[in-house]
Amino acid sequence: MKRTAIRFDRSLINPKGDSVRYLEVSMDSPGPERRSKRKRAPMDLALVIDRSGSMRGEPLAAAREAARGVAQQLRAKDTLSVVVFDDCVDTLFEGLAMTKAGKTRADALLAGIHSGGMTCLSDGWLQGAETVAGLGEGEDGRRSQVILLSDGHANQGILDPRELAEHSAALRERGVYTTCVGIGDGYSPEQLSVLSENGGGLLHRAERPQEIIEVLMGELDELMNTYAEDIKVDVFLPAHGILVECVGELPTSRTESGVRCHLGSIIEGRQRHLILRLTCPRGEPQSSLDFKARIVFKRPGGSEEVIELDPASLEFSGSREALRKQKRDKELSLRVAELWQSDVVRKASGMNRDGEYREASRMVRTQLAFFSRYCYGIPGTSKLISELELLQDRVRRELSERGRKEMHNYAELRRYSKPEHRVHYSPDLDSFMN
Amino acid sequence: MSTRKYTLKELESRTGFGSRTIRNYIDKGLLPGAYSRGRYASYGQEHLDRLLFLRKLKNRGKLPLDEVRRLLLQLAPEKIKAIAHGQEDIASIASKPHWDAPGHQYPEDEHAPSHEEAMDFCSMDSDSKPGASDYPAPPAADSALDYIRRLRSPGSPAEPGRSDSRLRQAARQLRQITPGHHPPTRRAKGEWWAAIEVTPDIELRARGLDGDDLAALESIADAFRALISRDF
Structure with a gap:
């Protein structure tokens, strides 16, 4: 881990209070050049594909092609499951090991996806989650991932985004992650974004059929190169009366001594940033507010790791001039x-x-x-x-x-x-x- | 008590809220429904008071919808009215952390967004984005497989004992009984209304329910009771 630190945009604050400063916690991951030293955790992947009437034709064909592409990219230790849903949910195949024979069989079975009726998104998603949860049960070191592809607005099953969010977060806590791909212009961003955001993933958008393939392959590439997942940043506040707002509206909760923000995952060689807007209280000139933070994350298929960061301070300025002339990052x-x-x-x-x-x-x-x-x-x-x-x-x-x-x-x-x-x-x- | 009636347009001009927002507040249960329906729907003093109150609340910063609802439930109509018309300071009901921080104000010379109409970036506020507040899931005591199986088994909530899950369960049951979201219709004469007490000050009333349907409503009352007695 390099350049993982706490920083402020400006470090002097007004003793009279109400100075607004931005605190950044950044996290770096090692680049792909070091990848060869590590083995990627085997993955149990479930593709959950919407086959409702609106997916008929090109979108469904593209989803099928994308699923074939995914199968080709997976390794022999990975498994692939494909669940299709409209108003009914069918498991096309479950836990197929991606050996040569497995890939051939997956290819043949994927030809059997046909479009149907309504959109029972929650049932399809839960079926996919249950499949990968069952495969990963009792086996440490495997990553359980659901990728949901849908072009519609759920009209059956669980519809309330808050409830979907609750279940998705509960499954993420239990090691099952969800990412979604919204296809076309008809999908419900509320339903899909809460599923992915709370499930530790992201809602991707594919406007045209070809993009379904691009997005799915890109997402798979990211999953394969995930350095850390379920990243949580705990920021410890030094005093009462500090108003904290998360710029970017990342999921945030209060803790006893500060706030906890959920960053999702980080890919090898990338950097993630958490930015908090702080409105500071009054204070004595020359005194300071010391902020501490720690990053808690999981390596794919591994256990939890913690990085304690060096504290950073905001100082109550002794003069108005110094406050005005301070440099900013x-x-x-x-x-x-x-x-x-x-x-x-x-x-x-x-x-x-x-x-x-x-x-x-x-x-x-x-x-x-x-x-x-x-x-x-x-x-x-x-x-x-x-x-x-x-x-x-x-x-x-x-x-x-x-x-x-x-x-x-x-x-x-x-x-x-x-x-x-x-x-x-x-x-x-x-x-x-x- | 004033019996003055207002049209939607009048409410709009007096409170600065748009008609869609007012209707949305009615849908979300922050305001009672209109006294009459149709083009000339009329609203009363209570609507005006609550909207002015909500305006003041909004100007102080964004609050989660649940918390706004809770405030409206807790406060006496007289208090809402007093705050709405500026006879009492909204700070007297401060419930957002930092509101009560001494001297907390955004000064002119800082780069803070004004909370007067400013968008609130704080994702701790669940109102701005569905589900955001639910993100910090409780520590997992069971496996993902157990969780899903429990969730999918009919009639059993995923998180036993969680009143909001029970509330949703009952609400789903009730929704199945009364399919679709239909606007309130006029009262029919001699119609029987069931009244279930939630607390001495709150009761749920519904019509056209019996047997299992009534049991579902009672479940909602139970869950609602548990929910509002919980420390937020």
């Missing part, structure tokens, strides 16, 4: 700005979907006022500001469903520092808003 400030902007984008797209056009525009305008002030003097932020200015104008009317989903996807990828798996994709907010 521009690199970190840019990351804050990017994450802040993606929060506004996600929130605006959600409000637009709910028909709150005027409110969305007002919200963007209010945020923009603070955002542009924060960005003053930070290289690379002028584009972010102009995008928000455009957003303020565009959310006054109904955006296309495609545009809203792309905006949501744009924000999600930033939030989890994940790459886009689609090959012909450009994260251009301007085009999403047209």
